Amino acid sequence: MKFQVTFWKSDFLGESYDQLLSILKQYACKGEGYWFIVKTNFVRAYLPEADYEWIMDNVANYGNPAINK
Numbered sequence: 001m002k003f004q005v006t007f008w009k010s011d012f013l014g015e016s017y018d019q020l021l022s023i024l025k026q027y028a029c030k031g032e033g034y035w036f037i038v039k040t041n042f043v044r045a046y047l048p049e050a051d052y053e054w055i056m057d058n059v060a061n062y063g064n065p066a067i068n069k
Helices: 015-028 049-058
Strands: 002-008 035-038 042-048
Touching: 002 049, 015 035, 015 042, 015 049, 042 049
Parallel strands: none
Antiparallel strands: 002 042, 035 042
């Protein structure tokens, strides 16, 4: 099941933000209704819930650059 989710830019510092965009581009290229929109302070995307949780667990660093390198 897919959901519209919001990734706050402040949760992704440095390379982790670039990694987030790269992952979302891979989903968008699947052509299965996945999409993402980049705004000033956040990125909104349409993803499966499990994939959102994986990104938050493995890519986001919540302002601590030492996490998830």
